Amino acid sequence: VTSYKKCLASINFHRSLPHIASVINIMDRWLLSKNNSVVDLSEDLDQDEQTKETPKKQRKFSSEYLSLGFTSVGPDDNPLPVCVICAEVLANEALKPCKLRRHLETKHGQFSSKPKEFFENKLREYMTRKKTIETTCVTGGEYASAVEASYKVAKLIAQTGKPHTIGEDLILPAAKEMVDVMIGDKATKKLNVISLSDNTVKRHIDDMDQDQVIFFALQIDKSTDIAALENLLVFVRYKHNGEIHEDFLFCKPLRTNTTGEAVFEVINDFMIAHEIEWRKCVGLSTDGARAMVGRLSGVVKRVKAVAPLVTAVHCSIHREALATKTMPANLKKVLDEAVKTVNFIKSHPLQSRLFEILCVEMGSEHRQLLLNTEVCWLSHGKVLTRLYELRDEVRVFFVDIRFELSDRFCDFEWLSTLAYLADIFAYLNGLNLSLQGKAVTIFQVQNKIEATIQRFDLWNQRVAQNNYESFDNLCDLLCTEEQQISSAVVSSISAHLQALGTQLCRYFPALDKQHNGIQNQVIIILLFSLSVILEWAAKTRQIFRWATALPNLETPSLKTLLYKKNQHSCLIT
Numbered sequence: 001v002t003s004y005k006k007c008l009a010s011i012n013f014h015r016s017l018p019h020i021a022s023v024i025n026i027m028d029r030w031l032l033s034k035n036n037s038v039v040d041l042s043e044d045l046d047q048d049e050q051t052k053e054t055p056k057k058q059r060k061f062s063s064e065y066l067s068l069g070f071t072s073v074g075p076d077d078n079p080l081p082v083c084v085i086c087a088e089v090l091a092n093e094a095l096k097p098c099k100l101r102r103h104l105e106t107k108h109g110q111f112s113s114k115p116k117e118f119f120e121n122k123l124r125e126y127m128t129r130k131k132t133i134e135t136t137c138v139t140g141g142e143y144a145s146a147v148e149a150s151y152k153v154a155k156l157i158a159q160t161g162k163p164h165t166i167g168e169d170l171i172l173p174a175a176k177e178m179v180d181v182m183i184g185d186k187a188t189k190k191l192n193v194i195s196l197s198d199n200t201v202k203r204h205i206d207d208m209d210q211d212q213v214i215f216f217a218l219q220i221d222k223s224t225d226i227a228a229l230e231n232l233l234v235f236v237r238y239k240h241n242g243e244i245h246e247d248f249l250f251c252k253p254l255r256t257n258t259t260g261e262a263v264f265e266v267i268n269d270f271m272i273a274h275e276i277e278w279r280k281c282v283g284l285s286t287d288g289a290r291a292m293v294g295r296l297s298g299v300v301k302r303v304k305a306v307a308p309l310v311t312a313v314h315c316s317i318h319r320e321a322l323a324t325k326t327m328p329a330n331l332k333k334v335l336d337e338a339v340k341t342v343n344f345i346k347s348h349p350l351q352s353r354l355f356e357i358l359c360v361e362m363g364s365e366h367r368q369l370l371l372n373t374e375v376c377w378l379s380h381g382k383v384l385t386r387l388y389e390l391r392d393e394v395r396v397f398f399v400d401i402r403f404e405l406s407d408r409f410c411d412f413e414w415l416s417t418l419a420y421l422a423d424i425f426a427y428l429n430g431l432n433l434s435l436q437g438k439a440v441t442i443f444q445v446q447n448k449i450e451a452t453i454q455r456f457d458l459w460n461q462r463v464a465q466n467n468y469e470s471f472d473n474l475c476d477l478l479c480t481e482e483q484q485i486s487s488a489v490v491s492s493i494s495a496h497l498q499a500l501g502t503q504l505c506r507y508f509p510a511l512d513k514q515h516n517g518i519q520n521q522v523i524i525i526l527l528f529s530l531s532v533i534l535e536w537a538a539k540t541r542q543i544f545r546w547a548t549a550l551p552n553l554e555t556p557s558l559k560t561l562l563y564k565k566n567q568h569s570c571l572i573t
Contacts (some may be wrong), residue, residue, distance in 0.1 A: 002064045018165040021376070028500045069108065071123055084122040085111065087129075089261060110424045145194045153196060154204035162384055164205075167196030179396070187530045205264035214239070215309075218249070220260060220267065220292070220299065230254040232266055246438045261293045264302040279494030281307040287318050316508075323503035324428050334417040335380070337405050338387055339372045341394065351401070355358040359393050366390060381425035388422045388473055391415060416477055416485050423471040424500075442511070449508040456501040463494050 011324050037360065041346050061079040072079040081090045081100060085108050094100065104114045111119075153167055172194065180188040216238040231434040234249040252266050271278060284303055286292035292299045293314070300312040327335070346369055361369040369390060372383045387394070391409055398406035408414045431452055435445055459470045468475045468485070476484060 050514050059092055061095060063529060064096070064446075065095070065100055066119050068097065069104050069111065069119050069122065070100050071126070082126075084109075084119060084126045085125065104250060110501045122378070131173055142193065144192070147197070149194050150196060150200060151204050151208070152200045153194075155208060158200055159209075164198040164201040167201050168198065171195045181419065187444040198239075205498055207248070215280050215282045217285070218267075218281060220263070220265070221287060222289070222291075230258050232263060234267060234270075244246065244439065258291060260294050260302060263291060263299050267299075267303075269304070278303075279309065282309045283313060284310050285313045285315055287315050288322070313442075314507075317432060320347040320428070320432050320435060320449075320504075321509040324372075324425075324500060324501050325505045326497075326503050328495050330488070330492050331417060331421065331496055335421055336385075337408060337414075338384055338418055338421070341388055341403070341408070342369050342372055342383055345354040345394075345397070355393070355397055358397055359390065362393055362396070364393055365392060369394075381429035384422040385426055385473070388415075388418055393417075412481060412483055413486050413489055416474060416489050417475045417492070419473040420489070422473045424496070446508065446511055449504055451499045453504050456497045456504075458503075460494055461495040463490060463497070466490075 054269065058078055061081065065071075065081065066084075066114065069084055070081045071084055073082050074080045078094060082088070083090075083103065090099075090103070093101075093391065094550065101112075109353065146449055153171060157171075159165055172191065176191050177189050177193060216236050219235040221233050223230060223233055227233055232252050232254055234251070235246060236249040237246045239245070250270055252270070254262055254266065254313060256262065260339075270276075281303070284298060284300060284307075291297065293312070294301065303310055304312070334398070345355050352368070355369070356367045366386060366389060370383045370386045372380070372497075395406075395409040434448055462468070462470055468478060474485075
C-alpha cells in the first residue's frame with residue numbers, strides 16, 4: 001500500500017482528473033490487500049470519472065488569414081479554414097497563423113512569398129469554382145434520371161445506326177433549344193448533367209449489349225408490298241425480367257431471288273453484324289413455303305446447321321387454314337356457287353348500288369354483301385354468314401336480273417348447305433383468331449386444337465341423331481321453313497366434320513414427352529385447366545413466373561414457351 005501511494009505522489013497533478021482516474025484504475029488491478037484479495041477502489045473513483053472534460057476553445061477566423069492563402073466555411077461559431085489553392089478543409093484547431101503558414105509552405109511553397117493580392121485572386125477563382133459546382137450538382141434521384149436518359153438516347157442511337165458523336169453534337173443541343181423555348185432556362189440547365197459524349201454512348205451500348213438473353217426464338221415471313229418488292233420480316237421472342245417479350249427485329253428487302261439461300265443470307269448477315277449467337281436460337285416459326293421448309297435448301301434446314309438447339313414450327317394459323325380446306329364435293333360446290341354469287345353482285349358497281357337500295361327498302365340489317373378473297377382465309381366465314389342473312393334480298397334481286405345461279409336461293413337443300421357452311425366457317429374463324437396473339441404458347445394451341453377435335457366428334461354424334469342445335473343458322477332455317485333436311489346433306493355434314501377432325505390431327509400431332517412432362521407438372525401444381533392458367537398468365541404478363549418457381553423445369557420450359565406457334569406479328573405488319 002505504501003508503494004502504491006508513493007506512485008500516486010509521483011504523478012504530475014497538473015494533468016486532468018480523468019487521466020488520473022484512468023491511471024488509478026489501471027494500477028488498481030494489481031493492488032492486493034493483506035488477505036491477498038483485490039482492493040476495490042471503484043467507489044473512490046466514481047467522483048473523478050463523473051468529472052466532465054473542459055470544452056475545447058472555438059477559434060475565430062480572421063480576414064488576415066487570407067494572406068496565408070485561407071478562407072473559411074461553415075458557421076460563424078465554428079469556422080473551418082479552407083485553402084484557396086487546393087480547397088483542402090482543415091479543422092477549427094488549425095486556425096492558428098503557425099499551422100496555416102506550415103500548410104502553405106509545405107504544400108504550396110512556390111506561393112509562400114506571394115502578396116495578399118495574389119491570394120485574393122485565388123479566392124475569387126475558388127468562389128467561381130464553388131458556384132459552378134453548386135449549379136451543376138444534382139441529387140441522387142436527378143443523377144439516376146440523367147443516367148437513365150443517357151442510356152435511352154444511346155439505345156436510340158444504336159437502333160438507328162447513327163454515329164455515336166451525334167448525341168453530343170446534335171441531340172443534346174437540339175434538346176436544350178427545344179426545352180429552352182418550351183419550358184425555360186431553368187429546365188435547360190438540368191440537361192447539362194446528361195452525358196452524351198461518344199465514349200459514354202459507346203459504353204452504354206456495350207453495357208446494354210452485355211444484358212443478353214439465354215434463349216430466343218425467331219418468326220420469319222415474306223411479304224410483297226404495293227411496289228411488288230419482296231420484303232423479309234423477322235420478329236424475335238425472348239425472356240427478360242421474368243416476362244415474355246416480342247419485338248420487331250428487322251425488315252429487309254429481297255432484291256433478287258427469294259430462295260431459301262437468299263433468305264438465310266439476309267438473316268445470317270444481320271446476326272453477324274449485331275453479334276447475335278445462333279447457338280441461342282431455340283425456335284423458328286415459318287409458313288409452309290418451299291423456300292422456308294425445303295428439305296434440302298430451305299431456311300429451316302440452313303438454320304438447323306448453325307443452331308443445333310432450334311426447333312422449327314410450322315405456323316399454327318397456316319396449318320389450321322390448310323386443315324379446313326378439305327371438304328366433300330357437294331359442299332365445295334355450294335361454297336363455290338355462293339362465292340360466285342357474291343362476286344357477281346359486288347364486281348359490278350351498278351348492281352352493288354341497286355342491291356344496297358333494295359336492302360334499304362326491305363329494311364334489312366345489312367346493306368351490302370362482303371367480297372370474298374382467297375388471300376384472306378378468314379373471309380369465308382363472314383362472306384357466307386352475310387349471304388345467308390341476306391338470302392331473301394338476293395332472291396328478290398335476281399327476279400329482274402338474269403343470273404345462272406338465281407334458282408339456288410329457292411332450293412331448300414342448297415340453302416341448308418349454305419347455312420351449315422356459314423356456321424362451320426364462322427366457328428373455324430373464331431378458332432383461327434384464338435390461335436393468334438403475342439402471348440400464345442404451344443400448350444394453348446395444342447389444347448384448343450384437341451378441344452376442337454373432340455367438339456367435332458360430339459357434333460357428328462348429334463347430327464347422326466338429327467340434332468342440329470350446335471349450328472345456329474342451320475337450326476334457324478329448319479325452324480323457319482319447317483322442313484326436314486335431306487339425307488344427302490346430313491351425310492355431307494357428317495363426312496365434313498369427320499374430315500376436319502382427321503386433318504387437324506394430321507396437321508397438329510400430339511406433343512412429345514418433354515412437352516407433356518412440363519404440362520403435367522403445371523397441372524399438378526394448380527388444379528385448373530392449363531388453358532385457363534396460361535390465358536391468365538398471358539393477360540397479366542406472368543407467363544414465366546411458374547417456370548422460375550420450378551428450377552428443374554426452367555430451361556426446357558423457357559425453350560418451349562419461346563416457340564412461336566404462329567406468325568401473328570408478321571401477318572399484322
